[in-house]
Amino acid sequence: MKQRTAKIKRTTKETDISVELNLDKSSKPEISTTIGFLDHMLELFASHAGIALKVKAKGDTHIDDHHLVEDAGITIGQALKTALGDKKGIARYGHFLLPMDESLSYTALDLSGRFYLSYEASILFQKTGFNYDLLEEFFYALASNAGITLHIKMIKGRNNHHIAESIFKSFGHSLRQAITLAKGKKTIPSTKGVL
Numbered sequence: 361m362k363q364r365t366a367k368i369k370r371t372t373k374e375t376d377i378s379v380e381l382n383l384d385k386s387s388k389p390e391i392s393t394t395i396g397f398l399d400h401m402l403e404l405f406a407s408h409a410g411i412a413l414k415v416k417a418k419g420d421t422h423i424d425d426h427h428l429v430e431d432a433g434i435t436i437g438q439a440l441k442t443a444l445g446d447k448k449g450i451a452r453y454g455h456f457l458l459p460m461d462e463s464l465s466y467t468a469l470d471l472s473g474r475f476y477l478s479y480e481a482s483i484l485f486q487k488t489g490f491n492y493d494l495l496e497e498f499f500y501a502l503a504s505n506a507g508i509t510l511h512i513k514m515i516k517g518r519n520n521h522h523i524a525e526s527i528f529k530s531f532g533h534s535l536r537q538a539i540t541l542a543k544g545k546k547t548i549p550s551t552k553g554v555l
C-alpha cells in the first residue's frame with residue numbers, strides 16, 4: 361500500500377514553515393520552530409501519534425509567538441489533510457483520556473472533513489514564558505485546515521506545562537486511533553460515502 365505522506369511549504373510575510381508528514385511510519389520527530397516549548401509539544405504529539413513528523417519554522421517572533429504558533433497549526437493541518445487523502449479504510453474516530461501527573465485531559469475527534477473546535481482548558485495565570493493562550497490558536501488553525509471535529513477538555517491540572525502536555529499527548533493518541541487503517545477495509549467510513 362502507498363504510504364500516506366505530505367510535504368507542505370508555506371511562506372508569508374510573517375512566517376516560513378515546512379512540514380513533512382508520514383502517517384504510516386513512526387520515527388523520531390525532527391522539530392525546529394525556534395520556540396522551544398512548541399518544539400517540545402510537537403515532539404510529544406508526533407511520538408504519541410506514532411507518526412513521522414518534520415517541522416522547520418521561523419517567523420516574526422520579535423513581535424511575539426502568535427503568528428508562528430498559528431501558522432505552524434495551519435501548515436500541520438494542511439499536511440494532515442493532504443496525507444489523509446480520500447480516507448479509505450480509516451477508523452475515523454479517536455478519543456483518549458490522558459493523565460500527566462496531576463493534570464488530566466480528554467480529547468475526542470472525528471476526521472469528518474468538517475471543522476469544529478471545542479476547547480476548554482483553564483490555563484493558570486502566568487507572568488513569563490510561553491503564552492498558553494496560543495494553544496487554542498494552534499488547535500483552531502490545525503483542526504480548521506485539516507477538517508477535523510475536535511473536542512479538547514482539561515479535566516484537572518495545577519501546572520501549565522503538565523496541562524499542555526496532557527492535551528498534546530491525548531491529541532496524539534486520539535489521532536493515532538482515528539488514522540488507523542482497518543485490515544482489508546477499503547471503504548470510506550461514512551454513510552454519505554465521502555468524508
Ligand SMILES: [Mn+2]
Nearest residue numbers: 400521522525
Ligand atoms: Mn515536559
